[in-house]
Amino acid sequence: MSAPADLATLPKAELHIHLEGAVRPATLEEFSAREGVSIPRDFTDLNSFVERYVSATQVMIRPGDYRRIVSEYAEDVKRAGVRYAELEISPALGPRTLDSFYEAAEAASDEQDVVIRFVLGLGRLMPHGILHQALDATRNVPSLVAIGLGGPEEGFANEPFVEVFAEARRRGLRSAPHAGENAGPASVRDVLDSLKPDRIQHGVRSVEDPELVRELAERQIHLAVCPTSNLRLGVVESLDEHPLQELWAAGVQISVNTDDPGFFDCDLVGEYEIAGRLLDLDRSGYARLARNSIDGSFAPEELKREIRSEIETWETGAGAARG
Numbered sequence: 343m344s345a346p347a348d349l350a351t352l353p354k355a356e357l358h359i360h361l362e363g364a365v366r367p368a369t370l371e372e373f374s375a376r377e378g379v380s381i382p383r384d385f386t387d388l389n390s391f392v393e394r395y396v397s398a399t400q401v402m403i404r405p406g407d408y409r410r411i412v413s414e415y416a417e418d419v420k421r422a423g424v425r426y427a428e429l430e431i432s433p434a435l436g437p438r439t440l441d442s443f444y445e446a447a448e449a450a451s452d453e454q455d456v457v458i459r460f461v462l463g464l465g466r467l468m469p470h471g472i473l474h475q476a477l478d479a480t481r482n483v484p485s486l487v488a489i490g491l492g493g494p495e496e497g498f499a500n501e502p503f504v505e506v507f508a509e510a511r512r513r514g515l516r517s518a519p520h521a522g523e524n525a526g527p528a529s530v531r532d533v534l535d536s537l538k539p540d541r542i543q544h545g546v547r548s549v550e551d552p553e554l555v556r557e558l559a560e561r562q563i564h565l566a567v568c569p570t571s572n573l574r575l576g577v578v579e580s581l582d583e584h585p586l587q588e589l590w591a592a593g594v595q596i597s598v599n600t601d602d603p604g605f606f607d608c609d610l611v612g613e614y615e616i617a618g619r620l621l622d623l624d625r626s627g628y629a630r631l632a633r634n635s636i637d638g639s640f641a642p643e644e645l646k647r648e649i650r651s652e653i654e655t656w657e658t659g660a661g662a663a664r665g
């Protein structure tokens with residue numbers, strides 16, 4: 343079944359996207375030429391990718407750089423039908439940078455009709471002594487909705503992060519750690535037990551443990567899956583081997599997302615097309631996938647209701663007439 347021609351007008355949310363990874367490739371080229379720093383192009387796995395990612399952040403240093411990344415991201419995803427996005431940010435960013443992209447996010451909401459919220463992304467390699475400080479630095483940020491955790495999984499326990507996640511939850515933030523990407527089901531089990539996730543970023547390797555898959559489905563723990571990212575970082579050998587279908591068939595609530603589209607040469611409509619092929623989706627299947635992205639988001643209930651009704655309009659074909 344081929345994808346509907348108006349897939350880009352299907353209203354949707356993006357739930358797994360890293361701020362620096364959202365940079366347009368041309369903008370990154372421009373930053374890198376300006377700073378006279380060349381950024382390694384090739385990567386084959388998480389470690390070589392992180393190297394590229396870190397060197398990219400080293401050219402995003404001028405006032406306005408982050409503001410521009412957020413604005414351009416909003417423009418790009420608007421064209422992909424995104425109505426709401428949660429961008430994961432690094433705690434290494436200083437308060438001035440933070441202010442500038444919160445402003446950019448507000449402007450995006452006004453000008454593009456794309457509501458942007460932020461997730462504080464802690465890293466498993468961060469010194470444990472500064473975790474609470476990182477959380478405190480975002481205390482007054484109204485657009486922060488969740489706390490996340492990323493970085494290498496194998497051999498890294500989540501225990502040092504239990505307290506800061508608990509404190510974040512007390513402050514009203516939701517929990518959305520990465521797991522089950524570069525390590526197996528044990529990493530997912532560990533975050534379930536220790537970080538009380540509302541949503542798991544990736545989580546695809548849960549598929550190796552049927553009991554865990556049943557539990558994710560039963561507890562409606564959302565998985566924010568990124569098929570092209572999984573392919574580019576060697577989590578799967580080919581898209582045809584991606585476990586999306588198994589998770590979907592088992593009733594796990596999944597969405598598809600781009601993770602780092604600026605580095606993976608992908609976009610959200612393309613990820614929906616991949617899902618459509620792997621899951622053999624018809625129009626209502628695509629609508630269900632988009633509804634999942636709303637259900638797994640931390641958007642306010644009122645906005646969720648609004649977008650769900652827009653999805654329904656698309657599903658019944660009125661969206662197609664609008665083009």
Ligand SMILES: [Zn+2]
Pocket residue numbers: 358359360492520543601
């Ligand atoms: Zn990620």
